[in-house]
Amino acid sequence: MDSHKYKVVIIGSGPAGLSAAARAAHYSQEGSSHLLLEAFSSPAKTIFQYQKGKHVMDEPGFLDLRSPMEFVAGKRETVLQAWEDGLKNCEVNVQYETEVVSISGENPNFIIKLKNGNEITSENVILSIGLQGNPRKLGMPGDDESDFVRYTLEDPAEFEDKTIVVIGAGDAAIENALGLAQQNTVHIINRKNEFARAKEGNLNAVLAAINSKSNEFYCGYNTNVKSVQLPDGNGQNGAIVLDTPDGDKEIACDCIIARLGAIAPRRFVESCGVQFPNDKPDSIPDLDNQYQSNVKGLYIIGALGGYPLIKQAMNQGYDVIEFIHGKEIKPADHPLLEQQFKLLPYAMDAQKVLELYQQRVPMFRRMNALAFRELIIESNIVIALDEELYTETQKEEKIARNAGVSKLTKLIKAGDYIFKKGDYSNSFYTIVEGEVYLDSGTGKKFTVGAGQFFGEMSLLSGRPRKAHAIASSDCILIETSRRIMIKLMNSNDEVAEGINRIFITRALQGAFSPKLPNKELVQLAGTVEMLEFKANEEIFKEGEKGAELYLIRSGTVSLSKGNVVTVQLQSGDLVGQMALMGNPVRLHTAKAAVRVEALKINRQQFITLVKSNPDEIKVLQKNLAELMKNSNSMGSVVEAAETVSFLLDKGLGEATNALVIDETLCVACDNCETACAETHNGISRLDRESGSSFAGLHIPISCRHCEQPHCMKDCPADAIHRAESGEVFIDTSCIGCGNCETNCPYDVIKMSYDMPKKPSLFAWMFMGVGSGPGEPKKVTIDKKAKDKGKKAVKCDACMDLKGGPACVRACPTGAAIRISPNDFVELVDGR
Amino acid sequence: MHQNLLKYKHYRYLKLFLVLAVASIALYFSQGEDQPANGGTLQGYILGITSAFFILLLTFLGIRKRSYSSNMGTVEGWTSAHVFLGTSLLLITTLHAAFQVGWNVHTLAYILMLAVIFSGFFGLFAYMHYPRILSSNNNGTSQDQWFDDLQEIDEKIKNLAISCRTGVRLMVLSAIENTQLDSTLFKQLRGKDGSKIRLQSGSKQLVTNKNQEIIIDILSTAIPNSQKQAEASALNEILTLFSRRQRLLKIIRRTLQVKAYLKAWLIFHIPITIALLAALIVHILVVFIYW
Structure with a gap:
């Protein structure tokens, strides 16, 4: 010792x-x-x-x-x-x-x-x-990290013409195996009979590699490692003995890479x-x-x-x-905190304000102090001031900005919109002082006060804002981006539950306008069950007896009769209310078109809700009648319904803005692709000819701006955002990791170098300089672009172009349009 | 929601066309008795200037189509206007010329214009007619996929052919090797199948294998004559693959042909437009010089 x-x-x-x-x-x-x-x-x-x-x-x-x-x-x-x-x-x-x-x-x-x-x-x-x-090891003699057995892969290019055994079925194993497969013989060893843990992109890629005959890529399913034989000397092959469903099998190999996760x-x-x-x-x-x-x-x-x-x-x-060592120092991020609070009318130390705010909001009260500090630094502090004070504070703001301060308290005028109905913003707001008015624009109005929050609908459903939010004078808000909020909800049960509870309460208010005392409503919300359905999972079946209805929280649900989709419903819509308002036998099969979260409301809860406000029953009946009418009109035109089934099948149910081409008008001129490339630095973000077609409609490979974008899921640089008008775009902070490319189930993101600058149209036309309009077929990437590396590129729906998407505006025949699921009925009806 | 270019904005340019037609006819008949209808009257000038302006406007479509970030309307709107204004030129220029033709540069410009307009009519017909054919011919599969399928079938046939007797094998391989899909626009337009086959190994002579018919005949007669069972079953599979191949080639050839139709008329339309512009300038200069 x-x-x-x-x-x-x-x-x-x-x-x-x-x-x-x-x-x-x-x-x-x-x-x-x-x-x-x-x-x-x-x-x-x-x-x-x-x-x-x-x-x-x-x-x-x-x-x-x-x-x-x-x-x-x-x-x-x-x-x-x-x-x-x-x-x-x-x-x-x-x-x-x-x-x-x-x-x-x-x-x-x-x-x-x-x-x-x-x-x-x-x-x-x-x-x-x-x-x-620590990486999990193989757990047998000879499994120590060596040149032969490795637990990481630094550089796939290090290996050429070798035989390598990759063990594991997670993303790390698949990515390593695919990285090596181009120039080596690769065996990937999977303990189970499928790659269930892999991201969808990786899953598709590894299955394609296994099925392809052109490369030396083999997969052992239901296979375990029995023993490892280290090579005798340098340059010699070692071997691995596998326990396969067909008995033991020995593979001579140059290297074993085990990616079994970490302890x-x-x-x-x-x-x-x-x-x-x-x-x-x-x-x-x-x-x-x-x-x-x-x-x-x-x-x-x-x-x-x-x-x-x-x-x-x-x-x-x-x-x-x-x-x-007993030194009381302020953390390095203290100045950031001070800047966040700079324009607030307090004389307190920033640390004190922070503590005060945490106490103000019940949901944050029991949060870890460090986590709350982090939350405040990463959020915006917003203050709404009356005209006079606003102008005065603006001067103060200007002075601070001139002194080089980048992030400050955010100023708005009292009475201004924080967001508008229909905006695609998805930040979450917590009120620490004052009030905010929410106005649905259809007569429903709420006031939310200090300690409460709003904006959870768009945060959780990915749908546009359902109401205007208007700031009262002197109200102070914490504006937190979706990414930070999701992170917080994943690490803090109390916050997650608090937000969910309010979401349910407000969703019930939105759907039934109950006239219940708030306390009772919140209590009722606590008893409502939240269910999750995988894509293509059935929620209920036609002909079944049902005793509950569902309120969609996120995703799209399709209703079908027989095999024909007749209606599709989105977040905020009710599903299956017929069972509670008349016939208990389900008239449709309800199926999750994409991943769906829904609130299950049983008969008891439903009766409590509607009894409290009998007037609302008429509204519900009217909505139901409308739904039945639509459903029957679609159901009677089988071809139209089949087309909607096709669109949903191709994932358009989760789209907000998708390119759909009418094949009977498309003359294959590819002007859409050319226009895309010309307006986006020489790289087209759509592939017209690829993609799927049905009954004269073609869905090319191009971004659909999903409700809950898969690409945003794990972007380490937080470079993917949604504009208020709904476009999902990648900003310049992309680091080129390729996560979004892997995560996109629709293959619409590519990794690309910057293209060299194009000559003007006239220089090309009359002097033959450079390549013509569109994506150049042959191009030399300059050194600067190579040093910068490949970055992710995708459609931004031409958010920076005044006239809107170039692909649509460049179509000479009217074949290309961009639509959202709300337009499906009109789309197929007009055919 | 999708709207073809003729119907653009509830037939906006068809309506404009009708107004123009009525206005220009009225203008024509307003020409007085003392000065007979001609390009040189006031009315004639108005018709002439309008025509020249329209021709420039119509030509500008080529530039607008390539101004990808332009906010000046949509390309569909421009194309719709292009069609109707182009058609209106038939009437307006005829009235401008007051039905006079002769062996001169003015009539040359007029004839070139007619050629441009009628080639445009063919283009319009192609745009209205062929996409539907293309769509049903391709049946949801892209051209690249058809080619991939074809390649896959060829690989399969080559692998199967190994177990056949030499004579048949060589014929099968030569049928694949001498399958012809045209690469030039002109040949694609004709859509003729120039596929060939070598019936005698070593012989230089190739005979036609149009629509893969010869090889399919040969295979079907070879099956009952095969001596080994393995060969018979291989031949049977090859035959099935060739039938599939026959269908694929038909589809691809038709796709290429239709796409060629959609493109080919422009090869005529655009150079004549340039010639028309030149003749138009000469026409205007000549009118002013010999006034």
């Missing part, structure tokens, strides 16, 4: 740990000792394992770095070198290849047990082990006595303002503490050492 007791031991040498260790080394000169432990053989393992030459970003740009370690955006190699140098220069006491097995005790008596049997004692412990965890660090963290607020996999331990966990003297920083960005993590590393 090491008899020396350290002031602080830092576990994990990622960006957070490195920065903490470097700052601790500074205090070592004052006699306070430190030690940095790292299980791997070099610092920052996660970044070390990035692909060669990968660009490491230093987001968020507005935050300053506070660390003795250097860090600027750059190539992986440069970043790592700077840290190696920093470790030397700061004289950090570091031990590599030292794995910690357990931590026990609390301040000032921690005992840290190591894998080699040694024990270390310390007054404080900083956990900065990140989230990557999450949570269990280890819990073994130290740290508590987590819930059982969700992405839950973050409870920490105080100084990053201290419930175990006194045990601090958690970096990704494990909910701060996945390098710069943030490094700042935390610095701050936490200061706290341990």
